Amino acid sequence: MNEVLLILGMFVVTFGIRYVLFAVADNIEFPDKLKRALNYVPIAVLTAIIFPAVFMPKGELFVSTDNPYIVGAIVAVVISFWRKNMLLTVVTGLVAFAAWKWLLIG
């Protein structure tokens, strides 16, 4: 295993993806439609990360009251919708998750 090539290669593709648009930013102007589409990126990508973590915690669909991830996520969604407070959302979501997990074991 050539570790130098491995890490160099990973660095080049990762930094390349992150930098390419920034590098040419002065010479490109996105059409309006694309600009508006990009406003949806945070919602789309973050939700696509959240759902599998919650509904498929072990790689398979697990929709049940026995799944503490779902309970924690529901609490977090409700609190976030109600108070729009990040720290409160994180704390209550985690507490609900941990408490439910503990109840299931106990």
Place this chain on the structure above:
Amino acid sequence: MQTTHNQLYSSRAKLFTLGMKDCAPLILAAIPFGIIYGALGQSTELTAWAVVAMSVFVFAGSSQFIAVGLLASGAAWPVVVLTTFFVNFRHLLYSANLLPHVKPYSQSIRAPMAFLLTDESFAVASNYLTDHGKQENFHWYYFGAALFMYLNWQVCTLVGLFIGQSIPDMANWGLDMAMVVAFIGIVVPCLHNRATLACALTAGALSLITYDWPHKTGLLFSAVAAILVAMYLEAKSAQQTNAVGRVEQGANK
């Protein structure tokens, strides 16, 4: 003159620390990931130097995890590099989203901003920009959040390398929930109409259906499809508003 200078520096320092503060919940969420990565890396044939170097030079959590997993199953380095490309491709969407906000800066500032662009730094930055709109000194805020994240990732990698193996079964504690609730805290306040709500539900449902696609391509597909659905609904509701406007205009005549 001196006062303006001091004020300038204090406002930069304030933005920098605000970035750090806003990133704190995500830092907490990332700690177990960094430690588990270090511990997993230590258990493969990679040298400790390579495990650390990957955190220092690549700095992309999920692709580092996948790399370690692939190496453990005997994959060759070009396979890992190609997989890294696909797994990190979503960062192109992040950079496109941030583009208007980095245009004022020189390449020497844009390059480190790009290097530090992760799910977490993007999540914090986009949350801040949604609340505040275009910001003159945005980079100070961004570097506060992103450098904090970077430093934390390095420390956690080292901790994982040295003591990770002695923490029993840490990967099964469900600590990934911390990242989930942090992302929920960012997404939910953005859902204020039909288009944004449909965007989230489409992305979520498709991400479950496409979960088995290789190299996280399902994630990308789901995100792009969800954005298209949102755009369609946005155009439709704009049409309706226009139609209502025309009817009202007609009535006024």
